[in-house]
Amino acid sequence: MADAAPVRVVLAKLGLDGHDRGLKVVARMLRDGGMEVVYLGLRQTTASIIDAVEQEDADVVGISMLNAGHLTLGPLMVDALADAGLDVPVVIGGIVPDEDRPTLAAAGVAGVLGPGSPAAEVVACVQAAAARRGL
Amino acid sequence: MADRTVSELVAAARGGELRATARLLTFVERGGDLAEQVAEATHDHVGNAHVVGLTGPPGSGKSTLTAAWAIRLAEEGRRPAVLAVDPSSPLTGGAILGDRVRMTAAAAAGVFIRSMATRGHAGGLALAVPGMVRVLDVAGFDPVIVETVGVGQVEVDVTAATDTAVVVVTPGMGDAVQANKAGLLEVADLFAVNKSDRPDAADVRRDLELMLDLSKLTGHGRPDAVVRPTIVSTVATTGRGVAELADAVDTHLEALRDAGLLEARREVRRRAEVRSHLEHLVLAASAAAVEAAFGAAASGAETADESPGATARRLAERLLTDPGS
Amino acid sequence: MVNPGSRPDSDSGPGFRTLSGIPVDGVYGDGPFPGEFPYTRGVHAEMYRSRLWTMRMFAGFGTAGDTNARFHELLRAGGSGLSTAFDMPTLMGRDSDHSWALGEVGRAGVAVDTVEDMVDLFAGIDLGAVSTSMTINGPAPILLGMYVAVAEEAGVERSRLAGTLQNDILKEYQAQKEYVFPPRPSVRLVTDVIRFTTAEMPRWNPVSISGYHIREAGSTAAHELAFTLANGFAYVEAATAAGLHVDDFAPRLSFFFNSHNDFFEEVGKFRAARRIWARWMRDRYGATDERSLKLRFHTQTAGVSLTAQQPEVNIARVALQAMAGVMGGTQSLHTDSHDEALALPSEEAARIALRTQQVIAHETGVANVADPLGGSHYVEWMTDEMERRATDVFEHLEDLGGGSILEGVYAGIESGWFAGEIADAAYRYEREVNAGERIIVGVNAFTEGNDAERARLLRIGQDTEDLQLKRLAAVKQSRDDRAVADSLRRVVAEASDPTTNLMPALMEAVRARTTIGEIIEALEGVFGTYVEQAVI
Structure with missing residues (x-):
């Protein structure tokens, strides 16, 4: 039973936006990449995501947003996890202009996935983020 | 957190720390040595x-x-x-x-x-x-x-x-x-x-x-x-x-x-659990025994003249009498 | 940015001619012709010869004041139709100071908390002289109530108001997920609006039945067609069950479709939509008024088809998708801006998008002949195939609903059937693109030039949110709290009785400066909150 344990990822939409096409596609890509996706779905708050990360002992948090809120919500999620004492990397999915990537990286966001990212890139990005978390 | 021992985690979980509980669950789910340690630390209470x-x-x-x-x-x-x-x-x-x-x-x-x-x-x-x-x-x-x-x-x-x-x-x-x-x-x-x-x-x-x-x-x-x-x-x-x-x-x-059936049910459950563990051990041991008999290191001399059933019986006998082999 | 549809190039000239001077007729081929049942070839005999499609562009960002300035610009440029996008908290019926709203106030549309924001949004505009389209669903009756209140406070009677409310809640459960209450009470709110506008606002379109979002969520073209028409039938069943005669409201129902990359598939979809609607309305729902049978629709190019890589290439995609909409006989069209895969559209990109429509309308000659593709073996086959596939879906829904499309749609929502079909199609598409089986220019092929410098992007700052929060606080400070509490009590009481039309109670509440969030939460207490069946 002691095979390499699958990476556990919490996936959520942070905020009110209901466009979940990208999140669902990413969930399936990660599943097909051998990961376990704890899918929270729509309208989550930093508090509800933190509850899930803590109880699920997740390796990575993936949040998706479509409404240009990434500069507010991305760092908000990173800081909220840090405040809760959870050392879990955050990956953001959504429409993020290239020029914002350094800002998000500086704020502690572990990875950014744009629309149409290929499965291999999605899985590699989450794997790389998971590797940052020691166990 | 990565540094805490299983017994420290169990103590923390008993004190209501959700994160420690979550980590113990991960250990059990993954199986292996840490799962054994958790079982050891939790089975009596x-x-x-x-x-x-x-x-x-x-x-x-x-x-x-x-x-x-x-x-x-x-x-x-x-x-x-x-x-x-x-x-x-x-x-x-x-x-x-x-x-x-x-x-x-x-x-x-x-x-x-x-x-x-x-x-x-x-x-x-x-x-x-x-x-x-x-x-x-x-x-x-x-x-x-x-x-x-x-x-x-x-x-x-x-x-x-x-x-x-x-x-x-x-x-x-x-x-x-x-x-x-x-x-x-x-x-x-x-x-x-x-x-x-x-x-x-x-x-x-x-x-x-x-x-x-x-x-x-x-x-x-x-x-x-x-x-x-x-x-x-x-x-x-x-x-x-x-x-x-x-x-x-x-x-x-x-x-x-x-x-008076609660304890009886729990006893049945315990028995089933022991059996699951045993089956898991036996499965692993059988796989190892077959590997030893047929794998790269084996000469093949012993198995060549036997029927598959006979080989299995011979391996089983050795496993049951000398599980260390 | 609305074009009134005049055709200066032809009105003054010697009839319709090609670029090289060859005279052309208004239509070719055999009947049934455009304007004749079942309207496969178009709802008007003349189509774009007598009037071009409406070039309707979507606007809305920041505070009500920001959008109001944009509206005045549009009107000065000769437009007569306003199209309003609301921000995410407003779409979800939450106030700007709700914890969920953080980071989203005024970002993707205008923020409306109270009728005061609506007053600012339309300040200086004669609401009796414009037509206003509002993209809002869950809280649609509240926003309609606010619009009527603003007009009446300015002395314009509600009967003179023209416009369209999206108010299509069913597709929210299937695709866009902007719902608050469970489906049944939500559909009751839709029928309340239909009853209200039918009785008091004859120039208003109470529902715009929208496949656009279903397609954007990843569905196939056939499912976009089928789910949308099924939702339309569902509203017809709900409104007739609420006591209306089909011909009283059906002429005011309109549709909203997506136009995606596969040109002929799209054209076939639009043509099939008209045919199916006409037959079902006449044969199944007993409509006799010709206007009830004619499916009129707005088209928007597929936002989801836009790529962040080499964004200028999107201009070509949008042009071809827009062309499909026109060949399909759309009544109005929104063309996406090429930078939308990166951020909110910049003004320059929005202008290019509009110019694209003008090129199609005035330079290509495609508007000179009605249904120019009619009679093509491929197009006629595709039209039939779309109809056949849609019919399969209707049969499935009738099975689910024991013969009722409305009940079938409810069952399909509650079991996650729609969402599952859409998610499967979306994943299939992504896998095909990933595997290189489907070429997307600039994404998985022809990627040279992907690193080019990016265009300037429009951004909405944090100051919008701060400003809106101050405004909301000021309104709450100055209003009569007792009137607010009374109005909410009435909303709750009337919500509890499904036979009462909620519109009057909602109008009283918005007039008392009750916030959208307060009203929605009061209704949530009666109707409950919907959590979707997770289909991933």
């Missing part, structure tokens, strides 16, 4: 939690019902935990665990929820679930609700290995009949007819009653049942019938206790 299995066909509203019930329990000052089991993809080993979508309000109400995937091998689930239930028990959760999709024999077995097994069915699509086919009838201590605001809910109730009547004649049904299974009508989305479900589950536990 168990038995406080009422362990409830809840299962039903996909789309029966199990998660919503579990959430509504758990919220009610939390509001009464109890500390429910939910272990939600979903199948892994047989192809990739990955899984999408979606139960929390329906349980957001329960999580907000303080219910501890852990999602787990079956991780491919049936034996793994049978090993991991009792170990994880024990961790939740030690951490002070009560009841511990194990929610599975009632589709496979393993899920049915996991549900059966609880103090109280609840089977959820819904009107339409012949769920009651399906429940019977899948063997759910034989493990149920209690039925919840969910979505009972639908017009054909009465039919489902009637079908279930009929099947229960028949099971008395045919000898189907749970062999260690204390009472005839109760049927509760619920509408999880509005909360109707949830109080009745909670009461029925509590009443079942009392009935088991009064009849």
Whole structure:
């Protein structure tokens, strides 16, 4: 039973936006990449995501947003996890202009996935983020 | 946190630290040495939690019902935990665990929820679930609700290995009949007819009653049942019938206790768990023995003249008399 | 940015001619012709000869004041139609100071908390002289109530108001997920609006039945068609069950479709939509008014088809998709800006998008002949195939609903059937693109030039949110709290009785400066909150 344990990822939409096409596609890509996706779905708050990360002992948090809120919500999620004492990397999915990537990286966001990212890139990005978390 | 020992984590979990509980669950789920250590540290203080299995066909509203019930329990000052089991993809080993979508309000109400995937091998689930239930028990959760999709024999077995097994069915699509086919009838201590605001809910109730009547004649049904299974009508989305479900589950536990059957059930469970462990060990040992006999290091001289059955008997004999080999 | 549809190039000239001077007729081929049942070839005989499609462009960002300035610009440029996008908290019926709203106030549309924001949004605009389209669903009756209140406070009677409310809640459960209440009470709110506008606002379109979002969520073209028409039938069943005669409201129902990359598939979809609607409305729902049978629709190019790589290439995609909409006989068209895969559209990109429509309308000659593709073997086959596939879906829904499309749609929502079909199609598409089986220019092929410098992007700052929060606080400070509490009590009481039309109670509440969030939460207490069946 002691095979390499699958990476556990919490996936959520942070905020009110209901466009979940990208999140669902990413969930399936990660599943097909051998990961376990704890899918929270729509309208989550930093508090509800933190509850899930803590109880699920997740390796990575993936949040998706479509409404240009990434500069507010991305760092908000990173800081909220840090405040809760959870050392879990955050990956953001959504429409993020290239020029914002350094800002998000500086704020502690572990990875950014744009629309149409290929499965291999999605899985590699989450794997790389998971590797940052020691166990 | 990575530095804490298992016994430190157990102490923290007993003190109510959710993160320590979560990490112990991860250890048990992964199996191996750390899982053994957790088992070692938890096996002697168990038995406080009422362990409830809840299962039903996909789309029966199990998660919503579990959430509504758990919220009610939390509001009464109890500390429910939910272990939600979903199948892994047989192809990739990955899984999408979606139960929390329906349980957001329960999580907000303080219910501890852990999602787990079956991780491919049936034996793994049978090993991991009792170990994880024990961790939740030690951490002070009560009841511990194990929610599975009632589709496979393993899920049915996991549900059966609880103090109280609840089977959820819904009107339409012949769920009651399906429940019977899948063997759910034989493990149920209690039925919840969910979505009972639908017009054909009465039919489902009637079908279930009929099947229960028949099971008395045919000898189907749970062999260690204390009472005839109760049927509760619920509408999880509005909360109707949830109080009745909670009461029925509590009443079942009392009935088991009064009849002196609770300990008997737990003994059966313990036995099944030992057997799962043993089977797991034997499987691993057999694989190693076959590898030793046929693998690169083997000369092949011994096996060349034997029938496969004879080789197996010879290897088994060696395994049983000299397990170190 | 609305074009009134005049055709200066032809009105003054010697009839319709090609670029090289060859005279052309208004239509070619055999009947049934455009304007004739079942309207496969178009709802008007003349189509774009008499009037071009409306070039309707979507606007809305920041505070009400920001959008109001944009509206005045549009009107000065000769437009007569305003199209309003609301921000995410407004779409979800939450106030700007709700914890969920953080980071989203005024970002993707205008923020409306109280009728005061609506007053600012339309300040200086004669609401009796414009037509206003509002993209809002869950809280649609509240926003309509606010619009009527603003007009009446300015002395314009509600009967003079023209416009369209999206108000299509069913597709929210299937695709866009902007819902609050469970489906049944939500559909009751839709029928309340239909009853209200039918009785009091004859120039208003109470529902715009939208496939656009279903397609954007990843569905196939056939499912976009089928789910949308099924939703339309569902509203017809709900409104007739609420006591209306089909011909009283059906002429005011309109549709909203997506136009994606596969040119002929799109054209076939639009043509099939008209034919199916006409037949079902006449044969199944007993409509006799010709206007009830004619499916009129708005088209928007597929936002989801836009790529972040080499964004200028999107201009070509949008042009071809827009062309499909025109060949399909759309009544109005929104063309996406090429930078939308990166951020909110910049003004320059929005202008290019509009110019694209003008090129199609005035330079290509395609508007000179009605249904120019009619009679093509491929197009006629595709039209039939779309109809056949849609019919399969209707049969499935009738099975689910025991003969009722409305009940079938409810069942399909509650079991996650729609969402599952859409998610499967979306994943299939992504896998094809990933595997290189489907070429997307600049994404998985022809990627040279992907690193080029990016265009300037429009951003909405944090100051919008701060400003809106101050405004909301000021309104709450100055209003009569007792009137607010009274109005909410009435909303709750009337919500509890499904036979009462909620519109009057909602209008009283908005007039009392009750916030959208307060009203929605009061209704949530009666109707409950919907959590979807997770289909991933």
